[in-house]
Amino acid sequence: MRITTGSISFLCFAAALFILAAASLSWAESGAFAGSIYDPGRLKPTDSVSVVKVGDRAPDFDLLSVTGERVSLSSFKGTKNVVISFVPAAWTPVCSDQWPGYNAFKEIFDGHDAILLGITVDNIPTLFAWTHEMDPAAGRVWFPVLSDFWPHGETAARYGVLRSNGTSERALFVIDKKGIIRWIDVHDINKRPNIEDLVRELDKLAD
Amino acid sequence: MRYLFSRIRIFIPSVVTVALILLFSQPAHAVPAVGDPFPKITLPAPDAGADRDYLGIARGKAFMIGDIAAPVVVVEFFSMYCPHCQADAPTTVDLFDRIKKDPRLAQRVKMIGIGVGNSDYEVGIFKKKYRIPFPLFPDGDYTILNLLEIKYTPAYIVVRIDRGKATVVHTQIGRIKDIESFLTTLSSVR
Numbered sequence: 001m002r003i004t005t006g007s008i009s010f011l012c013f014a015a016a017l018f019i020l021a022a023a024s025l026s027w028a029e030s031g032a033f034a035g036s037i038y039d040p041g042r043l044k045p046t047d048s049v050s051v052v053k054v055g056d057r058a059p060d061f062d063l064l065s066v067t068g069e070r071v072s073l074s075s076f077k078g079t080k081n082v083v084i085s086f087v088p089a090a091w092t093p094v095c096s097d098q099w100p101g102y103n104a105f106k107e108i109f110d111g112h113d114a115i116l117l118g119i120t121v122d123n124i125p126t127l128f129a130w131t132h133e134m135d136p137a138a139g140r141v142w143f144p145v146l147s148d149f150w151p152h153g154e155t156a157a158r159y160g161v162l163r164s165n166g167t168s169e170r171a172l173f174v175i176d177k178k179g180i181i182r183w184i185d186v187h188d189i190n191k192r193p194n195i196e197d198l199v200r201e202l203d204k205l206a207d
Numbered sequence: 208m209r210y211l212f213s214r215i216r217i218f219i220p221s222v223v224t225v226a227l228i229l230l231f232s233q234p235a236h237a238v239p240a241v242g243d244p245f246p247k248i249t250l251p252a253p254d255a256g257a258d259r260d261y262l263g264i265a266r267g268k269a270f271m272i273g274d275i276a277a278p279v280v281v282v283e284f285f286s287m288y289c290p291h292c293q294a295d296a297p298t299t300v301d302l303f304d305r306i307k308k309d310p311r312l313a314q315r316v317k318m319i320g321i322g323v324g325n326s327d328y329e330v331g332i333f334k335k336k337y338r339i340p341f342p343l344f345p346d347g348d349y350t351i352l353n354l355l356e357i358k359y360t361p362a363y364i365v366v367r368i369d370r371g372k373a374t375v376v377h378t379q380i381g382r383i384k385d386i387e388s389f390l391t392t393l394s395s396v397r
Contacts, residue, residue, distance in 0.1 A: 097324070101288035105332060134290050192288070196328040 036133070038091050045188040048169055051160035054184060058082075058175045059158040063119065063146035066128045071117065071144045073175070081114040081205050082175040083198065086156060088167040090122045090130035094192050098170070100134045101195060103141040108195070112202035113177075116143040121156060121168055123149040161186060174201050238356055238378060245272055245282075245366045245373035246354040250319075250344050258342040262317060272366055273373040277317040279396045280373070284321050284352070284362040287333035292361045295382045296337035302386055303340050306393070316393050319344065323352045323360060363389075367396055 052059065062072040076082050087098060102109075102116055109116050120127060124147045131141050148155045148168070156162040161169035172193060174183035183201040187193045239245060252268045253259050259266060263276025272280055283299060285292035299318070306312045318341040322330040330345045346352055355364075357380070365377035377392050 097286065097288040100290045100293070101286075101329075104287070104290075104293045105336065107336075108332075136290075137294070192324065194326050194329065195332070196326060199328075 036091060037093055039093055043189050045190060046169055046186055047163040047165075047189075048161050048186070050184075050186065051158070052181060052184070054181055056181050058084075058173065058179055058181050059155070061146075061148075061155040061158070063148060063155060064124060065144045065146050066124055066131060067140065067144070069144075071146055073117075074179070076115055076177075077179050078177055081112060081177055081202070082173075083109065083114055083116045083202070084159070084171075084173040084175065085116060085118050086159070086161050086168040086171040086173075087118065087120050088163070088170055088189055090120060090126050094170065094190065098192050099131070099141060099145075101192075102143065103134055105195070106142050108199060108202070109143075112199075112205060114174075114202060114205075118143055118145045119148050119155060119168070120145075121148045121153045121162075121166060123147055163189075172198060174198070174205070176205055238362075238380070239364065239375040241375055241377065243375045245364065245375050246351075247271055248351050248354060253342045253344075255342075262319070262342060271373070273368050273371040275317055275319075275368060277315060278368055279316045279376075279393060280366045280368060281316065281318045281393070282321060282364045282366060283318065284323055284355070284357050284360055284364070285333070286323050286360050287325050287329045289360045291382050293337070295361050296333070296339065298383045298386060300338060300340060302383065302389065305386065305390055309390075312390070312393060315396075317341070321346050321351055323357070324349055365392065365396065 058073060060072060060074045062070055065071050073082060073084075085099070085102065087094075099118055102118075118131075118141070122130070127145050127147055131145050132139055134141050146155075153162040153166060153168065156168040159171070159173065161171040163169060170187045170189045170191075170193070172183070172185040172187070173181055176182050182205065185193055185197065249269050249271055252264050252266055252270060253262070256266075262270070264270045264274065272282065281302075285295075287293075299320070303318055306316050306318070320330075320339065320341065320343040322333065322343060323346045325333070325345050326347045327345045330343045333339065334343050359380050361382060363377075363379040363383065364375055366373045367376045368374075376396050379389075383389050
């Protein structure tokens with residue numbers, strides 16, 4: 001292949017744009033995790049194919065939580081609205097920001113008769129250590145944190161949010177008391193979802 | 208010679224690109240050191256009249272830190288998602304109350320908070336939950352954070368204001384562990 005000045009210029013320009021775009025992404029780490037967060041850099045915003053849609057019955061699952069119990073989606077049927085928060089990986093920048101916000105504002109979920117279930121593909125010891133840092137005084141977060149480690153990413157795959165590298169998307173699912181999916185937000189993995197979008201969807205459950 | 212020039216010309220874009228990357232990938236700003244000017248950030252006038260009165264800012268007028276009607280301003284950088292910021296919230300309320308009860312400090316020191324990466328809604332629920340008595344402002348797109356290169360929250364920057372000029376006189380990254388010491392620092396600002 002003949003490399004021309006034009007093609008080199010184009011490649012250089014594209015590389016410069018990519019690097020500048022990546023450099024412009026900002027985040028500040030909570031002091032709670034100071035020095036412990038691995039920054040994977042900018043990632044492909046989404047990397048999965050949806051398999052469920054709003055109006056579908058939510059796939060059931062039965063996963064081990066960091067506190068040792070098994071938690072199934074079906075156990076909340078008829079009693080609680082369910083918010084499932086898939087996050088890509090423990091000890092990474094945006095995820096380490098997202099769940100502490102949910103942890104501090106339990107009243108938002110209580111006010112909508114909802115339970116939050118946090119799911120990642122990490123194993124239990126990793127999730128235990130990570131979520132402990134989110135609330136060192138309590139030693140844990142208030143909501144069940146579930147490991148989708150083995151069979152690896154099985155639940156994430158059933159929800160269509162397993163990425164090609166084995167992590168999950170940053171995704172929110174709102175499921176009503178009948179077990180029906182009412183909202184799906186497969187978010188740009190590099191960005192934290194604003195909590196008001198979730199609150200707006202939870203408000204709709206009361207309509 | 209012409210051949211040599213044509214070969215060199217091919218690499219000119221590469222050189223320009225590398226120069227661009229080096230130029231822009233370096234932090235344009237760092238956490239301001241004591242004595243540095245505080246970056247010229249513009250904030251919207253608070254909606255609440257009490258907050259505008261507290262800061263001495265007119266309704267609807269965007270302002271800069273140097274416009275605040277006090278010689279000393281404590282700027283807290285927080286996020287509603289940050290566990291240490293959540294844990295430090297009662298301390299900031301305590302600090303505000305201690306300043307308010309001290310006749311000298313009450314006249315001289317104002318506090319504001321900037322929610323980095325937080326929307327207006329998120330700053331609002333943080334303010335409501337922790338009953339933060341001082342004005343909070345969202346920095347949803349990290350514009351302000353980018354000017355300061357703050358890596359960890361919470362962070363506190365104490366600014367001295369002299370004829371509209373804002374100068375950093377103290378920085379603290381992390382929680383306020385000793386409120387007495389912080390108050391002493393505020394008292395010592397001339």
